[in-house]
Every structure is written in C-alpha cells, then in structure tokens.
Amino acid sequence: GPSEVPQPGGLLNRLLRRGAKPVARRTLDDAMLEQLEELLITADMGVDTALRVTANMAEGRLGNKLSTDEIKTLLADEITRIMEPVARPMPLYPKRPQVVLVVGVNGSGKTTTIGKLASQFKAAGKSVVIAAGDTFRAAAVEQLQVWGDRAGVPVLTAPEGSDPASLAFDAMAKAEADGADLLMIDTAGRLQNRADLMEELAKIVRVIRKKDETAPHNTLLVLDATTGQNALNQVEIFRKISDVSGLVMTKLDGTARGGVLVALADKFGLPIHAIGVGEQIDDLAPFEPAEFAAALTG
C-alpha cells in the first residue's frame, strides 16, 4: 500500500522553498540544473548518476520555462527509466530444491530478509528450508531460528564454529529428502577478512554443486539503504567473492538515502528483487520504480 512507499525525498519541495517567493514557472538553465544535481546527490544518488539524470532530463529543454510539477514529472520519468529494467522479482525455477544463497555484511538485514522471503514463498505455496550458514555467530543462528518459527519454516543449524559448507551439504540432503521447493542458505558477513570469506563462500558453492551442479540458482546480496554510497562498495566487493544474481535493499523505510538505488541500477544493472520497508515479517515489498521515483522526487 501507499504506506510502504519510501519517502526519502521531497527534493523539489525543498528546492522551491529556497526561493523567497514561490515561483510558478522557472527557467531550466544551468543554475537550476546545478541545484537539481545537488539535491539528487543529497539523496545519495552519487555524482555520476545525478549528472546523468539531470543531463538527460534537460536534453532539448534548456531555456524552457517549467512548472514544479513538470520538473518533478521529468525527473521522476528519468529515474523510472533507469529503474524499470532492474525491478524484477527473484526468479523461480522448476529446480527442486532451488538453492538461494544469501550474502551481505553483518547488520545489513540478511536474517530478517531470509525470514520475510521464506514467509512470502510459503504463502505462495512453496515449501522452504533455511540453513543457518553463519555458524560463527551464535546470535545470528538464534535470530534465524526465531524468523524460521515466525515463517513456519524449518531452520537447519550446526554447532557453533562448525564448517558452514558441511551444514550446507546436510541442508541440501534434507531439502532433497523433504522435496523442498527452496533452500535458503544464510552466510557469514565478515568483511574484515575478505580472503577467508571468499574461501568460505567458494567452499559452500563447491559442496552444494556436488549435489546439484547448477546450484546455487540465486545469489542474493542484501544491502542496507542507510549506508548510502557504501552500498556501491559492497556490491563491488561481493561481486568479486560471489556470483551475485540480484539485490534486496533493506531499511528503505525512513531513510533519505534511497537515491543510492538509482546509482546501483545505473552502475551495475543488477536486478532489485525486493525492498525492506520495516522490521516485521510482511515488511518486504516488490520494487516499484514509478512509485519509488515519485517518492524520491516528491
């Protein structure tokens, strides 16, 4: 519903409030473009993307007198155009189990997102198994069990400190034996030792491929929108250490940094499968470009 629309923006309203008097129509000139760029950068769109968006919207229109609504619409259209190709739900395959590897730094919302997705898949009639692959964080395993209970989905765990790949292997066996539709595997998110993490993820992949050489079928990278431009670095890092197939952007509720999604789409073109809009189980929404663009520019 409309309450789920992220409201980071009010960009143009802010711009218009800057003037002493409200002006009905403004000339689209360099000064105006600079102001728009600045506002987009404030919303964490990044310099490159902000420049591209404003340049595209101004093309053939420099010197035109435009109303606020016209400017909003042009900007929103430009943002929608960038976002539409990436707004795609996580693809489902006839594979059983379809293996979904979930990666991302600690605190990004991996556990929560796995719980929300499991609940959605279950509501869609799919059977789901979760593997608590971050075996080094006891708290993470406990949290995942809480989410598994909420979603009504079994969570496979292993003793603290045990090999995540071995858990993944057991989870594959269980998911196969149960005839589960989906196996979601949580992973560690310690970026402090990138080489270790890379090896850990590679080993999980090797082991599940012994059972299904086409797995994992999805590798979801969970990103926290409130980290702003940092999310771009995280995509770069995780693309080096895993085969990221899509993104989930969390914490879009109440952040003014939603513009980072536009930068991500512009820079990487990875699908955005869903957005997190709260801490409850139903707070995961499909990504709607037009709605998002309207909220960002509104």
Ligand code: GDP
């Ligand atoms: P993990 O360490 O990556 O597994 O992260 P968690 O799933 O434990 O989430 C970290 C924190 O972010 C928790 O307090 C969650 O409730 C919160 N969180 C996760 N997703 C969202 C979201 O979409 N919106 C909000 N507001 N909080 C979220």
